[in-house]
Each structure stands twice: as C-alpha cells, then as structure tokens.
Amino acid sequence: MPENIEAWWSRRQRSKGVEVPYPVGSYREAWAPYAVLKRQYHPDLNRGITLTQIPPAADVYLTWQCEVGHYFIATPAEQRSRPGGGVRRRSVWCTLCTLLANPPRIAPAKPPVAEKAPAPMHHPVGPATTQRAAPQTPPPRRRRAATGLPSSHASPGSGLAAQRALSTESRRRAPLSRSGGSASRGGPPSPPRVQSPTPSPSASVPGSIEWLESSGAVIDEAPVVRAPGQAFWSARAPKPASAAEAELRQRLGRRVDLDLGLNAVAVRQPFFGRHEVWPDFVLAELAVAVEFDTPGRFGLEHLGSRLDVDRRKDRLLRAVGWEVVRIRCGSLPLLGEHDIEAAGVSARLVDRLLDRLREVRGPFLVDAYLREPGSERTPGDGA
Incomplete structure (x- = not known):
C-alpha cells in the first residue's frame, strides 16, 4: 500500500540506519527524461525531499503541481506511466486537467411522466344501462360520372357511355410502340424507361464485396506478401x-x-x-x-x-x-x-x-x- 512521504521516509531511515537513506542526486539519471515531472515536483510540498532522492519504483504518495496550478497526489509510477495510450495533450500529466479536458457526459434528466387516471368502472344498475347504442352506418359514397357530376344527376345510360368514351380516349393517347423512346400521337418523344438493376442476392449479406460496394465503403487491396527484411x-x-x-x-x-x-x-x-x-x-x-x-x-x-x-x-x-x-x-x-x-x-x-x-x-x-x-x-x- 502506498504511504505518505513522511511515513515512507521514516521507514527508510529505520531500515537503512542512516539519517539520509537516499542522497541528493541518487536517481538523477532516472528522472532526467521526464522534464515535465521535474517542473511539477516541488520539495517544499514533499517534506523538503528532492525528486532525485526518490526511487522511481517507490510506493509513496507525492504532491505535484501542474503548470495550471492544480495540486494532486500520485505515486512516481503513476506519473511516469502517463505518457502513452494514444493521447498527446499537455493535460495528460495532471489528473484534474485530464478530467476537465474530458468531462463525464451526464444524460439529461427526462421529465416525469404523468400517470393516467384509471378509467371509471361502470356497473350495470338497471336494464337501461345495459342497452348499447346501435352503430351508425355511414352514408353511401356517391360516384361521379365522367362528366364530373354526381351519378344521381346522370341519365341511366350515361355511366356506360362515359366508360366507353374514357376507353376510347385512353387508346388514342397510348404510344404507338411499347419499346422505350417511342413517340405518341400529337406529343414529344417520351424518354426511354430505365429499369433499376436487380440487386444481387449477396448484396444483402453483410461483409460481402457486393455489400461493401453498395454501402460506399473503400475496399482495401489484398495485402502484398513480402519477404522478411525487405x-x-x-x-x-x-x-x-x-x-x-x-x-x-x-x-x-x-x-x-x-x-x-x-x-x-x-x-x-x-x-x-x-x-x-x-x-x-x-x-x-x-x-x-x-x-x-x-x-x-x-x-x-x-x-x-x-x-x-x-x-x-x-x-x-x-x-x-x-x-x-x-x-x-x-x-x-x-x-x-x-x-x-x-x-x-x-x-x-x-x-x-x-x-x-x-x-x-x-x-x-x-x-x-x-x-x-x-x-x-x-x-x-x-x-
């Protein structure tokens, strides 16, 4: 278990039997690559002990101060292991700066849902309450003839005559040929009909080449096998x-x-x-x-x-x-x-x-x- 620096220093004094168990500069080379940690460490915050007197593997809590001014406690191993993990920001060296750079996302509180009152239960009291109203039948829809007037205003034979006139008019406006790009009578040539390609059965299989192409993904080329050392x-x-x-x-x-x-x-x-x-x-x-x-x-x-x-x-x-x-x-x-x-x-x-x-x-x-x-x-x- 890590301990505070006073208890750790006293224990090292008793185990080594000397007043200064680690002279100043004993671990200067070990801390030399960590320029940021040398700026964060202050002996006045750690019982007057310098950073070069602390082994990198010491299980002790040290007080650090980042460039922003945050004070935090961490062991030497924790501070030395901060570089890495794919993050290249200055805030990595401070626990509080890291928390401020990536604040935890809190889901917004949902408004309380009002409970619906239970529907009142009706108990039959007499024969009048048990009678149910007869469903109302909607009025029949009135068809319109080809003339645009309701069928009630047309003559008895006008419906058959209107259907024949509509059939004759549709045949007159039909194109001469069923092939795409044919011209109809009395109008400009119609554009050709373009049929959408029929999807391949494998296009619906996730991970297949057809599925990747249809989804717009970039398909990487097959890896080239090279001789080791090439x-x-x-x-x-x-x-x-x-x-x-x-x-x-x-x-x-x-x-x-x-x-x-x-x-x-x-x-x-x-x-x-x-x-x-x-x-x-x-x-x-x-x-x-x-x-x-x-x-x-x-x-x-x-x-x-x-x-x-x-x-x-x-x-x-x-x-x-x-x-x-x-x-x-x-x-x-x-x-x-x-x-x-x-x-x-x-x-x-x-x-x-x-x-x-x-x-x-x-x-x-x-x-x-x-x-x-x-x-x-x-x-x-x-x-």
Whole structure:
C-alpha cells in the first residue's frame, strides 16, 4: 500500500540506519527524461525531499503541481506511466486537467411522466344501462360520372357511355410502340424507361464485396506478401512531421548516395496488426534503420509505455537481419549499444552518425556510398 512521504521516509531511515537513506542526486539519471515531472515536483510540498532522492519504483504518495496550478497526489509510477495510450495533450500529466479536458457526459434528466387516471368502472344498475347504442352506418359514397357530376344527376345510360368514351380516349393517347423512346400521337418523344438493376442476392449479406460496394465503403487491396527484411515504400506509414527530422534527412542526403525514399521494412511478427515497421530512415543498402527520437512538444513521446514499443520495434528489426541506430534527444535514455545522444541536428551529428554506421557495417561498405565533395546535392533534385 502506498504511504505518505513522511511515513515512507521514516521507514527508510529505520531500515537503512542512516539519517539520509537516499542522497541528493541518487536517481538523477532516472528522472532526467521526464522534464515535465521535474517542473511539477516541488520539495517544499514533499517534506523538503528532492525528486532525485526518490526511487522511481517507490510506493509513496507525492504532491505535484501542474503548470495550471492544480495540486494532486500520485505515486512516481503513476506519473511516469502517463505518457502513452494514444493521447498527446499537455493535460495528460495532471489528473484534474485530464478530467476537465474530458468531462463525464451526464444524460439529461427526462421529465416525469404523468400517470393516467384509471378509467371509471361502470356497473350495470338497471336494464337501461345495459342497452348499447346501435352503430351508425355511414352514408353511401356517391360516384361521379365522367362528366364530373354526381351519378344521381346522370341519365341511366350515361355511366356506360362515359366508360366507353374514357376507353376510347385512353387508346388514342397510348404510344404507338411499347419499346422505350417511342413517340405518341400529337406529343414529344417520351424518354426511354430505365429499369433499376436487380440487386444481387449477396448484396444483402453483410461483409460481402457486393455489400461493401453498395454501402460506399473503400475496399482495401489484398495485402502484398513480402519477404522478411525487405525494404519498401508503404502508403500507410505516417508522414514525417518534425522539422528537425527533415533537416537531418537533408543533411544526410548531401553526404551519402543512398535511397532515402523508402519508409518501411517487412518483419515476421505483426506489429500493431501489420507485418511491417516504419523507421524514420530506412538505409536499405546497409540494412540499417535510423530513428530520430525527441520527447515531443509536451514531453510525451518515447516515454512510459512508448518506451516498451520502441524496444519491441528494435527486436523485430534485428530479428530480420537489420540493425537499429537511435538518435536520442532531450535526455532520453539510450536503448541500444549503437544509440547516439544528441542535443539537436548539426553537421557534427551527421559525422557521428556516419562513424556509427562504420562501426555497424564496416568502413569499406559505408565509405563506398559517400558523395564526393563536389557532387553534394539535396535528395530529390534532378541532377
């Protein structure tokens, strides 16, 4: 059970037998990637204990204050696990901000339904009450003759004469031919009759091709089976939205003669329902995937549960013969032996990346793709 910070600190003092069980800075590296949590934590709200003195797995309640000013209580594990879940908003870091961003929907109260009074029961008292009124027969409808007058005003033989006149008039106005597009006497040509197509029996079966086409759904093409480890261009891959990533792509394209237009690699096991992963940079000639990782605008990217997703993605790539080089920015922890820690995109970063590629695939293979100093160009140019 989590306990308050005073009880937790006292218990750690007794168990370790020292006045300060965790010196200041003991867990600085563990809290370094969480820049938002470092701003939310205040030692004056937690008995003067700094954040670097608290283990990330400590079962203790801490007091936090978000940027808006809300005070709330949460354990270190709860705060560190907030990134993830498909939500990329600043309000994720605060429980009250999350509640205000997604308020619970309350169904409107329905007005009370007035109860109907029970119908009075009539008990027969005498023979007069048992008599029921005879139903009234509605008056007979009066037919109209062809002249528009009621049939009572027509002569006895006028009804038969009107029917014969109506039959003669209908035959005179009938078209000459039964085929579509034929002209009638004394009128313009009538348009052809278009019969609606008879629906297929399978069109009423949910999930069938005919049913999807009739409902207007977009039918995806059959998946293409690719060999594990094959690099290709996928239309499902998200478009790069980072300006720093675009700058790194431009700088790298000026240094090496590699195809940077591919964006996917086929894998054996499904990754979020598909047998493909989408690295930031796919170097098919070297079988190396380069990832450019930043904490993002609100410090939610590549932390918490997304850290486990990055590790799984790296395992799938290495299982098909590829190697992964991650460029970690913003104090993000390194995941692999070939990862690079950087502060931003620069010419020095490109040099370090090329050196790391030489360590992974050898200098002879990497240097064979280097551009000559006079032939540097931006990828996509027509030169």
